[in-house]
Amino acid sequence: AQSVTQPDIHITVSEGASLELRCNYSYGATPYLFWYVQSPGQGLQLLLKYFSGDTLVQGIKGFEAEFKRSQSSFNLRKPSVHWSDAAEYFCAVGALSGGSYIPTFGRGTSLIVHP
C-alpha cells in the first residue's frame, strides 16, 4: 500500500519569500502524485499533478513541483508567496490496485504568510 508523509505541520513565510513544501511517498512503482490546496471553509482544489514524463510540473497560481524518484519526493515550490496563498496544502499519492483506485493523502501542511 502507498503512504505519504508531509513532515512539516506548519510553515511560516514572509510575503514575497520563496516556498517549498515537502512531500515524501512510499510506493513500489511510480504512482500518480498530486498537490491540493484547501482554503478555510472550502473543499480541496487541485494545484498540479504528475503522471509521467517531465519531472517538473507546472500548476495553477504559480506553483510547481518536482518529482524525484531517487528521493521518493514530490516537493511543492513557489518562487514568491502572496498573502492569499495562506491555506492548507495536501500531497496525495494514487495507484491502481486490484482494479481500485484510492488515493492516500498526507496530513497536510498549514502555510502561514506574514506581511
Add this chain to the structure above:
Amino acid sequence: GAGVSQSPSNKVTEKGKDVELRCDPISGHTALYWYRQRLGQGLEFLIYFQGNSAPDKSGLPSDRFSAERTGESVSTLTIQRTQQEDSAVYLCASSALRGFLSGGDYEQYFGPGTRLTVT
C-alpha cells in the same frame, strides 16, 4: 460545468440522532469517495464507490456508518446514533478514472463538504 455538490452545507444534530449527507458527483464520473476531516486534521478515507459498488469499505469507522450510491450518480452517507466524535467536515470527491489512452484523468474533484456538529 457543474462541480461536485454536497448537502447540507452545515448540519447540527443532537447526540443519538441519525443524519444523512448527500453528494452529487460530476456527471459521468464513475468513482466516488467519502472522506472525513476532523478539525485541524488531514483527510480520513471512509469509502469508495466504483459505479454503484463499494469495493472498499475499510475506512468506515464503525457499523453506525453506511453509504450507498444509486444510478452511478448521487451518494448518501448515513450516520446512525451520532456521537460527538462524529463532528467533522465530510468531504465527497468524484473522479472519471480515465486511463492514459483516454487522456489520463485520475484527478479527484472535491465538493465543498458538509460540516457536521453533534451536540
